[in-house]
């Protein structure tokens with residue numbers, strides 16, 4: 001996961017739309033303390049800080065020092081944003097210290113999503129709210145006349161992600177942790193142009209890897225990519241946006 005990839009994803013139409021919706025559903029109020037777990041290069045921290053106003057504070061946590069360095073560089077002029085190194089399974093925050101907590105495409109990667117959600121529960125104050133936005137990669141569909149190659153591609157992509165179906169499990173994991181689910185929104189992400197789909201889904205990159213792994217036939221993968229590049233392209237997947245209260 002590179003910083004360039006995260007920036008590109010945040011700037012797609014779908015990225016802009018779901019992040020705006022995420023902020024709305026989290027309902028951050030002035031003066032609140034907000035934690036963004038797996039904050040990456042600080043993609044959402046400035047918007048969260050704007051919502052907390054001058055009296056509030058935002059804490060970005062990530063385990064990757066490169067992400068934290070970039071976030072520090074980008075947000076150097078924002079005194080109410082703090083960056084902390086830490087793991088989603090052991091957050092560097094006191095129990096009951098946050099009004100709001102969010103994870104945005106992080107649980108798909110962690111070894112223990114239940115433990116990470118338990119940590120969100122622990123750091124929230126009673127009545128606090130958390131939000132989660134995670135994909136379900138097994139809903140990925142790429143329209144093509146060669147259904148077998150298309151399925152081979154989508155299965156390969158889903159197989160690259162540790163918790164590929166995390167989106168559909170968020171509600172159960174929240175309930176198991178003792179959180180009260182407020183809202184569940186499916187977000188349909190649709191790509192219509194080859195360039196954006198290639199950037200976000202790695203059409204060419206993942207076809208090449210799948211061929212190398214013996215999962216796709218080289219000639220069929222090349223034809224698949226040619227047809228997708230020629231268009232019309234329809235490719236997409238479902239993302240889940242869940243909010244829950246402690």
Ligand SMILES: C[S@@+](CC[C@H](N)C(=O)[O-])C[C@H]1O[C@@H](n2cnc3c(N)ncnc32)[C@H](O)[C@@H]1O
Pocket residue numbers: 001006010037038039040041043044061062063064067086087088089103104105106109110111
């Ligand atoms: C897909 S990126 C999302 C970044 C950011 N939330 C955004 O929307 O741009 C996932 C981020 O989670 C971080 N991450 C992955 N596993 C983690 C863990 N166990 N604890 C803390 N951060 C983690 C990665 O370093 C990366 O920055």
